Amino acid sequence: MEKLTVLKVKRLLEEKLAHSNWMITYDREKESLRVEDKETGKGITIALQGVLSKYEQTNDMKAIDEYVYYVREALTSMKMPIQLNGSERHIYPVIRSTSFPTSSNDVPLIYDEHTAETRIYYAVDLGKSYKLIDENLLEKENLSKSTIKEMAMFNVRSLPINVKEDIVAGNTFYFVRSNDGYDASRILNESFLESFKKQVIGSMTVAVPHQDVLILADIQNDVGYDILAELTMSFFVNGKIPITALSFLYEEGTLEPIFILGKDNKKER
Template sequence: MKPIEIKRLLDENLKNEPFITSFDRENETYRVVEKNTKKGLTVSLNPLSDKFKKDEEKALVEVLHYIRESVKAMASSVQIKGNEQRIFPVIRSTSFPTETSEGDLLISTEHTAETRIYYAIDIGKTYVLLTKEHIVSEGVSKQEVEESALFNLRSLNQDIKTDTVAGNTFYFVNTNDGYDASRILNDAFLKEMDERTEGQLTISIPHQDVLIFGDMQNERGYDVLAQMAFQFYAKGTSPITALPFMYDNGELEPVFIMAQRKPKD
């Protein structure tokens, strides 16, 4: 389904809600702003095309839920003190904005050449990304936010599903708690998976709701990995990167995978 068609569907379903919507044809993005607070979000429609083509009804429900909950979250007041246990890290691509549409600087930390870490406070069905204004107004330091986020991340369960393709094993974390991709920051978890694998460990975070480990045993595994990462990337509401990472001695290195060829160091 084309982005303009998705835009029309969203317009129809949001017409009776207190939102102002707009469509950027050049960038194929859909902007939703709450009328009273003037706060909102921008949704990239092109990555959603395949998802709508496969199951329009399901995709529409998911995107509408994402929009409504996100706008609601932006309008909510944020209180950090006393809610430290609800702070979590959120992974986004480096192309993701570093400030809100209102010009507030988002709290972030560099991660890899492809990704950046943001910090959020969980408010139930969604979360609010923390800004410099939030921590300054409450007298909290960035370091305290980072420490709380990583501590809370380690408390999340690691429910893993396994699949084997052409002699290569893939492990999927897909709990849909909003922090699946964030688990890539759990060093103990990564080391545990590294010890579990027999070949080269790869890690993929195509969108925020999935984390994929790969135990690469042969060249065919890299082809499968590249296709898998791209397919997940195309389907995600919040895509991050289609590039997998090689994990070696605690380091993550993004790799380009050429068809029928194993990536070189």
């Protein structure tokens, strides 16, 4: 297969996303592609280097097609009329990096601080995608932020949790991957974290490298921290919506970032 470059990824995406109602612009300096709906002016910016990196790791054109699907669904959902009243069971929290924008098209998004690395945003589930809730939507629906938060937290606690287990070098790793868009959000289910904590023998760690995975681990030796760091970074690099490559220690109901310094097995909290 022909070796891909950023410019070849650009051309592929331009071909696959060609649409009479969409405008595509290229930022040479940032190596990004912006796809906007001509009618609404809303759009998605794609970091081409990120797409290329994912392709190189999988060597599969499905990596390109995944981004195309994501952009199409996002642009379609932006034009859908959204109602919060009557959608109470479809409001969920979503975890994002602290570098994620706090506004969309100059309208403040509804969010809460979570950890030094993460924030909690709130979204309306639309089936194949979701829309982040902003202040305009709250005002239009005459709802308070606290009401939205209460609905979202109730709904995330109601989601099923399927866990896969893997033991490496005496450490046990658990993966929550339902692929429903809210795997990382399950980190907000405190009763789940507490029940997991009761079965941990060593140190309990939690990671949300990207939106579609929650990693919990029972770290019982120093090698476990190195494995955790490599594992989390791998998921972080491969995720469509990366959050953080750092992991957290879970102690007494709090999440504290841990910095793993490499093969000398040192760590900082």
